[in-house]
Each structure stands twice: as C-alpha cells, then as structure tokens.
Amino acid sequence: MNQACRWVALVVGWLSVWFGLTVTAQNLTTASEAALTAAVQDTRAGQDGPRVPRTADAIPELRDLTVPGAEGPSSVKSRSERRESDVGVPIEDRWRIGFPEWSRYEKGRLLNPYRLNVLKGDYPIIGQHTFLVLTFESITFVDGRRTPLPQDINARRPGAAEFFGRGGQFLNQQNFIASVELFHGDTAFKPPDWRIKFTPVFNLNYLAVRENGIVNRDVRKGTTRFDTHIGFQEAFAEVRLGDTPKLFPFLRGRGSRGGHSPFFDSTSLRVGIQQFNSDFRGLIFDDFNLGARLFGNFRDNKWQFNAAFFYMLEKDTNSGINTFDQRNQRVWIANLYRQDFIKPGYTMQLSVHYNDDQPSIKFDQNRFLVRPVQVGPVTPHSVKAGYIGWTGNGHFRRININHAFYQVFGRDSLQPIAGRPTRINAQLAALELSYDRDWQRFQVSGFFSSGDSNPTDRVARGFDSILDNQFFAGGENSFWNSQEIRLTRAGVALVTQGSLIPSLRSSKLQGQANFVNPGIIVANVGYEANLTPKLKLLANLNYLRFHHTESLQLLTFQRRIRNNVGIDYGAGVVYRPLLSENMIIKGGFSVMNPLDGFKDIFTSNCSGLNCGAQSRFLFSLYAKAIFTF
Numbered sequence: 001m002n003q004a005c006r007w008v009a010l011v012v013g014w015l016s017v018w019f020g021l022t023v024t025a026q027n028l029t030t031a032s033e034a035a036l037t038a039a040v041q042d043t044r045a046g047q048d049g050p051r052v053p054r055t056a057d058a059i060p061e062l063r064d065l066t067v068p069g070a071e072g073p074s075s076v077k078s079r080s081e082r083r084e085s086d087v088g089v090p091i092e093d094r095w096r097i098g099f100p101e102w103s104r105y106e107k108g109r110l111l112n113p114y115r116l117n118v119l120k121g122d123y124p125i126i127g128q129h130t131f132l133v134l135t136f137e138s139i140t141f142v143d144g145r146r147t148p149l150p151q152d153i154n155a156r157r158p159g160a161a162e163f164f165g166r167g168g169q170f171l172n173q174q175n176f177i178a179s180v181e182l183f184h185g186d187t188a189f190k191p192p193d194w195r196i197k198f199t200p201v202f203n204l205n206y207l208a209v210r211e212n213g214i215v216n217r218d219v220r221k222g223t224t225r226f227d228t229h230i231g232f233q234e235a236f237a238e239v240r241l242g243d244t245p246k247l248f249p250f251l252r253g254r255g256s257r258g259g260h261s262p263f264f265d266s267t268s269l270r271v272g273i274q275q276f277n278s279d280f281r282g283l284i285f286d287d288f289n290l291g292a293r294l295f296g297n298f299r300d301n302k303w304q305f306n307a308a309f310f311y312m313l314e315k316d317t318n319s320g321i322n323t324f325d326q327r328n329q330r331v332w333i334a335n336l337y338r339q340d341f342i343k344p345g346y347t348m349q350l351s352v353h354y355n356d357d358q359p360s361i362k363f364d365q366n367r368f369l370v371r372p373v374q375v376g377p378v379t380p381h382s383v384k385a386g387y388i389g390w391t392g393n394g395h396f397r398r399i400n401i402n403h404a405f406y407q408v409f410g411r412d413s414l415q416p417i418a419g420r421p422t423r424i425n426a427q428l429a430a431l432e433l434s435y436d437r438d439w440q441r442f443q444v445s446g447f448f449s450s451g452d453s454n455p456t457d458r459v460a461r462g463f464d465s466i467l468d469n470q471f472f473a474g475g476e477n478s479f480w481n482s483q484e485i486r487l488t489r490a491g492v493a494l495v496t497q498g499s500l501i502p503s504l505r506s507s508k509l510q511g512q513a514n515f516v517n518p519g520i521i522v523a524n525v526g527y528e529a530n531l532t533p534k535l536k537l538l539a540n541l542n543y544l545r546f547h548h549t550e551s552l553q554l555l556t557f558q559r560r561i562r563n564n565v566g567i568d569y570g571a572g573v574v575y576r577p578l579l580s581e582n583m584i585i586k587g588g589f590s591v592m593n594p595l596d597g598f599k600d601i602f603t604s605n606c607s608g609l610n611c612g613a614q615s616r617f618l619f620s621l622y623a624k625a626i627f628t629f
Contacts, residue, residue, distance in 0.1 A: 072118035072125070095123045113582065113629050121181075129186065129193075135179040136629040143171045145620040148602040149211050150488035164488065164602065165211035167618070173319070174204040177233065190264050191240055199234035203319035217367040227365075231321035233288050236272025243267075244298040251298040267296030273322060276308055277469075278333050280393040282498075283404055283428065284353055285333060286469035288322060289313055304337040315509040317365035327510075328358035331466055346394030346401070353387035355466045357512050359413070364510055373506040373514070374491030375555065376416040383512050385410035385424055387466075400441075402432040408463060408515070417455050417504070417516040417551055424515045426450045426463035428501075430472060434526075443526035447473050449501045451519025451547030455554050462517035462551065464503045473500060473524040474540035477570035479590035479620055480522075484508075487601070490555055494601075504551065519547030520565070534576050538588070542568035546597055556601060564595035570620075586624040594618065 074093045116122040121133040146167040179199040185192035207215055208224045215225035244265040245252040251265075271292045278285040291310035297303060312329040313322045335351035342348075359380030362371040372380050391404040406428040415422040432445035449463040476482050481500055486493045495501070496508035502518050505511040527539040544565035546552070552561045572588025594602070 072123065093128075095128070121183075130182070130184045133179070133181040133183075135177075135181075137175075137177040137179070138625075138627045139173075139175040139177070140625045141171075141173040141622070142624075143169075143620060143622040145169050145171070145483060146618055147483055147485055148488060148618075149209065149214060168210050170206075170208045172206040175319075176202045179234070185240075191266050191268060192238070193240045195238040195270075197234050197236055197238075199232065201231055201233045201321050203229045203231075203316075203321055205229075205318050207318075215366065225318070225366075227318045229316045229319040229321055229323075231316065231319075231323060232273050233321065234273055234275065236270050236274045238268055238270040240266055240268045244296050248298070251303075261298075263300045265296070265298045265301060267294065269294050273313075276306075276310070276333070278306075278335060278351055278353060279349060279389065279391045279404060280402060281391075281404065281430070281472050282469040283391075283430065283465065283472070284351075284387055284389065284406065284468060285331065285466045287467045290322075290326075291331075302339050304339075306333065306335050308333045314362075317507075317510065320509055327362070328360045330356045332356075341392075343394075343396055346392060346396065349389075349391045349393075351387070351389045351391070353389070353466060355383065355385045355387075355410075355513065357383040362510055364507065368506075369491070370507040370510040371512060373416050373511060376419045377414065378416070379414055381412060381414035381416070381512075383410070383412050383515075385466075385513060385515070398435060400432075400434040400436065402430075402445075404428070404430045406463070412460060412515060415460055415514075415516055417514070417555060418458075418460065419456070420458065422458055422460040422515070424460045426461050426515055428463045428465075432472065432524075439530040441526075441528040443524075443528070445473055445522075445524040445526070447500055447520070447522040447524070449519045449547070451549075452516045452551050453548040455516045455551040460515035462503075462515050462519055464501060464505070464513040464515050464517065465499070466513065467508070468501070469498045470500055473522050473542055474526065474568070474570060474590075476586070476622070476624075477538055477540045477572045477588050477590055478542055478568055479570060479592040479618060480542060480544055480566075480568045482590060482622075483618075483620055487556065492555070502546070504555065516551050518549050518552050521545045521547055533579055536574040537571070538574070539571045540569060540590075544568060549597065552601065558600065561600040562596040564597045566595045566598050567593045582628045584624075584626040586626075587622065589619065589621045591620075592618040 113120060118125060119132060119134045121131040124130050125132040147169065149165045149167045149169075177199060179197065181195065181197040183192040183195035185194075204226075205228075206224070206226045209215060210223060212219040212223060215221055215223060241247055243261040244267045245261050247267050269292070273288060273290050274293065275288045276285070276291070276293065287310075289310045290313050291308055293306060293308040295304070295306045295308075297305070308331075310331040310333075312327050312331060314325040314327045315321065316323050332354040333351070335349055338348045340346065359382050360371050361380055362369075364370045369378075372378055385408055387406050387408045389404065389406040391402075393402045395401065408424055408426050408428075410424040412422045412424060414420070427448075427450045429448045430446070432443065434441050434443040450461055452460060452462040454461075470481065472481075474481055480495060482497060483495075484493050484497045485495050487504070492504045492506050492514075493508070494504065496503065496505060499508065500520060500522055502520050503514050504517045505514050521544070523543045525541045527537075529537045531537055544567075546561075546563045546565055549561040549563060553559065568590065570588060570590030572586060575585040577583055577585070592598075
C-alpha cells in the first residue's frame with residue numbers, strides 16, 4: 001500500500017510540473033507515518049488508552065508540519081490555562097494547524113502567491129476573523145488597426161487633397177493595478193461582516209496615427225501622443241447589515257426563526273467607487289464609478305437583488321480611468337435575479353435603470369468638445385431616460401441560452417440631431433444560443449437595437465445605453481464591437497469601443513446618450529474550442545445591417561445611404577500557461593469587409609497616389625497579457 005501511495009505521489013508530481021505549476025511532491029518519511037498512526041491510535045483509545053501528548057511540539061514530526069506556507073506570525077496569543085484534552089492535541093490557532101507532507105499544500109514563501117499566504121487572505125492577520133488580501137496586476141494591451149480617418153487643410157502629406165486620410169493606427173495601453181482589501185468574517189459561505197478595499201491604477205498609453213488633428217485638436221501636437229494617469233478603480237467600504245429575513249420579514253424563507261437565516265441569506269451595503277454590471281452581458285451599464293449599493297439574497301439564495309445609485313465621475317479621456325471630478329449625471333439601478341427559474345440551471349433577471357444626465361459643457365483632455373455634441377444647435381441639454389429590462393442566462397438540457405429585451409422611454413430637452421425636444425421610445429433585443437459538444441461550443445446569436453426612421457420628428461426611436469461594455473456577438477474578436485469608428489468631421493462616433501450600438505455619441509465615456517441613431521441588426525455565428533487545458537480558440541462571423549439610415553443621411557448631408565454595413569469576422573486565442581488566472585495571454589485579429597452602406601459613408605471618388613485609405617479593408621490585430629500576483 002505504501003509503495004502504491006509513493007507511485008501515485010510521483011505521478012501527480014510529474015503531472016503538476018507538466019502543467020506549469022510550481023508544486024513539488026514530497027514523500028512521507030517512515031518516522032512521520034509512524035508518529036501520525038500512533039497519534040490516531042492513541043486518540044481512538046479514549047480514556048482507557050495511553051494519553052496523547054499535550055502539544056504539537058511534543059511530536060517533532062508534527063512540529064515540522066505546522067508551517068505549510070508563509071502564514072506570518074500567529075495573531076492568537078497562547079492560553080496556557082486552557083484545559084487539556086485527553087483525546088486530542090490542543091492547537092491555539094486553527095488557521096495554522098498545518099498539513100502532512102503528502103498534502104498539496106507545501107511550505108511556501110511570503111512572495112509566492114501559489115501557496116497559502118497571509119498576504120493572500122489564507123490566514124487571518126488580526127485575531128481569527130480579520131483577513132488581508134493584496135493583489136497586484138499588470139495588463140498590457142497592444143493594437144494595430146486601420147479605421148477611416150479624415151485629413152484637413154493641415155494634411156500630413158504635402159499635396160494631399162483627399163478628404164479621407166491614411167487610417168493606420170497603433171495603440172499601447174499599460175495598466176498597473178494594486179488592490180488592498182481588509183475584511184472581517186469567515187472565508188466561506190457567510191458574507192464578510194465588513195470590508196474595505198482600495199484599488200489604485202497607474203496607466204500609461206501611447207497612440208500613433210498617420211494624420212494630423214487625430215491625437216489632439218491642435219494639429220501642432222503631431223501624430224503621436226504619450227499620456228499617463230493615476231486614478232482609483234475601486235475605493236469602497238462595505239458592511240453586512242444582517243440576515244435578510246430579519247431586515248425584511250416579508251422575505252423569510254424556510255427554516256428562518258426569529259429573523260435568522262440558516263442559509264446565510266444576508267443583506268449588505270457598499271459605498272464608494274465600485275464595479276457594477278447591471279446584467280449578464282453589460283448591455284446597459286457596466287462601469288467602475290462612485291455610488292452606493294444595497295445588495296443581498298433571500299429564500300435560500302435563490303433570489304438576489306441590487307439597488308444602486310451612482311453619482312458619476314468624469315473619466316480621463318485617454319485611459320478611461322476615473323478622475324476626481326464629478327459630472328452632473330446620476331444613475332439609479334434596481335434588479336432582481338431568480339436562480340433555477342422554470343428549470344434548474346436557468347437564471348432570470350428583471351431590471352430597472354434611470355439615467356439623469358443634466359446639461360453641462362465639457363472639453364475632453366485632447367481639447368475636443370464632447371458635451372454638448374457638435375451637432376445641430378450645440379446647446380447644453382438634459383437626457384432623462386428610464387429602462388425596463390428582462391434578461392436570462394443558463395441552459396436547458398444541452399442548449400445554453402442568453403437573452404435580453406429592453407424598453408427605454410424618457411425625454412431629451414433638446415435633441416441635437418432633431419434640433420428640438422423629443423420623447424424617447426426605443427427597444428433592444430438580443431438572443432444567443434450555443435451547444436456544447438465535448439471540448440467544442442457552437443454558437444448562433446442575433447442582436448437588434450432600434451433605429452429612427454424620422455430623425456426630425458418629436459419621437460426619438462434609436463436605442464442607446466447608459467455606459468455599456470457589451471460582450472456579445474464576438475466581443476474582442478469583432479471589429480465592429482472592439483473599435484471606435486468615427487464619422488469624419490461630424491464630431492460623433494458611428495460606433496464606440498465595447499458596444500454594438502451605432503449611437504452617434506461624441507464620446508462613450510464623456511458624451512451623452514443619443515436616441516436619434518440608425519440602429520443595428522447583427523447576425524452572428526461563433527465557435528469555441530478548448531484545444532488543450534491551457535489553450536482556447538475562438539472564431540466569430542457577423543453580418544451587420546443598419547435598421548434605418550435616415551439619421552445618417554441627415555448628419556452627413558447625403559441623399560442615400562444603404563442599409564448593409566459589412567461582414568465582420570475574426571479569431572483569437574486565450575492561453576493560460578499556469579492553468580490558472582494568474583497568467584493569461586490573449587491574441588487575435590478581426591477584419592471588416594464594408595458593404596454598400598458603409599461605403600456610402602466612407603468612400604470618395606478620389607484615385608491616385610495621394611488618396612487616403614479607402615474603406616475596402618479594415619482590420620485590427622491585438623495582443624493582451626494579464627499577470628496577477
């Protein structure tokens with residue numbers, strides 16, 4: 001039996017090395033086996049048997065096993081007056097009991113994140129219930145792309161008379177993130193009693209283009225830009241208010257007595273800069289921002305709820321990170337989740353959003369006007385929009401499903417494209433179905449956001465979100481989703497990064513929602529394959545079509561813009577060399593072949609050596625590396 005155990009340990013050790021882990025197997029010595037066996041036999045003997053040693057220090061073999069990692073000094077003072085047990089070995093600190101040598105938990109070092117570590121929240125730092133978690137992260141993103149860009153009278157090339165310039169660009173974003181979290185509670189099941197977390201971010205970004213007036217409104221700034229910014233991604237305090245049945249008696253579940261929940265149904269309050277995603281795919285609101293959030297669960301954790309209020313902060317233009325300036329915008333969000341709705345494995349969500357964006361004037365860091373948008377009367381205006389949504393995520397047998405429907409209503413005090421006050425009435429719908437077969441996933445999806453067929457009337461029918469980050473229909477491997485494509489010299493973007501909606505906003509982060517837009521219809525086919533435990537392949541194909549193009553015709557002064565946008569396809573890989581989230585390397589490409597509607601907007605009749613990039617072939621080639629300690 002011992003020989004068999006040794007062979008099993010040897011095989012496990014070789015497999016661990018093979019998969020890139022830093023775990024090394026160690027065999028048990030005969031002496032420690034004998035000591036452990038004797039201790040167990042003595043314990044079973046009870047009062048009639050021999051007494052076991054009073055402390056672990058009395059057994060040298062056990063004394064060596066009580067330090068499995070870099071746990072730091074014990075936060076519990078020894079109590080010599082504690083009554084000694086006849087059937088056990090008293091240990092003062094339950095977190096530092098230790099593990100036998102054959103366990104996967106080996107003796108570690110303070111700077112090794114792959115072992116039990118007091119700096120990673122594996123051991124309490126104060127008493128028995130207060131933990132410290134330090135996390136350091138580096139995110140490097142590189143993107144080479146071609147998108148339509150304009151050139152003006154200060155063209156980069158002498159003699160260039162073409163309206164469209166050369167669209168080649170290079171972007172490098174580097175984020176260094178340090179997170180400090182201190183919380184009080186248990187490590188599992190029960191939510192923490194309180195928590196404090198700070199996550200500062202240091203950003204470096206570099207952009208190089210081939211035309212003037214892109215990196216900055218001042219053409220004397222040239223064609224390159226290097227910028228840095230420091231901000232907070234998170235800075236909040238959280239407190240557990242108590243068991244949900246006690247706070248809200250009408251939410252009591254089975255087994256609740258006196259308001260206490262045996263299933264840890266609890267309610268907490270979090271205040272400060274925090275991350276919040278209002279649905280499964282970030283369709284309406286997904287951001288780190290300043291706010292207060294009441295959240296919890298009830299009825300045996302089958303129901304979860306959120307009630308959040310955000311007083312929005314201004315974003316840094318080039319990094320997208322929060323600044324310390326407040327913008328005159330408030331967002332209210334409430335949602336309710338029900339797990340195992342209809343069938344086990346499917347979660348349903350109902351949500352309500354309200355966006356109150358007040359009139360303001362804002363020039364971004366590169367001296368471009370973003371509020372109000374440079375369209376129409378160019379007058380500060382307010383946008384008040386309410387969203388009612390129903391979404392779901394899960395599976396029915398082997399079919400995975402994700403769906404969403406949103407209705408938005410409200411009022412824009414002076415819609416810039418319409419040139420008058422408008423009433424908002426627009427819709428969004430999305431459906432994704434996928435089928436898993438062994439290591440492969442086959443996927444089809446459709447996305448629809450309504451467009452406005454009469455941009456000058458009193459009703460705005462084009463759908464727009466609050467601050468979305470949509471991972472749908474390809475995500476990073478979709479050119480339409482991953483790139484910002486601006487309407488040249490119109491002061492607005494046709495589509496912004498991380499969104500499928502052609503919103504015609506001046507800026508996703510600093511502009512206001514715009515509900516007079518063409519809308520979009522996206523038909524998607526996707527494929528995923530786990531080629532190895534470390535390597536995943538993703539492929540994506542989209543067909544894009546405008547819902548209505550009248551708003552584009554009015555904005556670009558063109559008589560006719562057709563509906564077909566283009567064919568968008570791409571592929572990428574995700575590589576995890578350590579079989580964990582500590583090191584993730586992504587890479588891929590996306591290409592867009594423009595069709596009639598896109599060519600109507602971005603193609604001219606110029607031909608010759610000095611013509612800029614035409615809209616025949618648009619692409620993005622990216623790489624992303626995430627290292628977490």
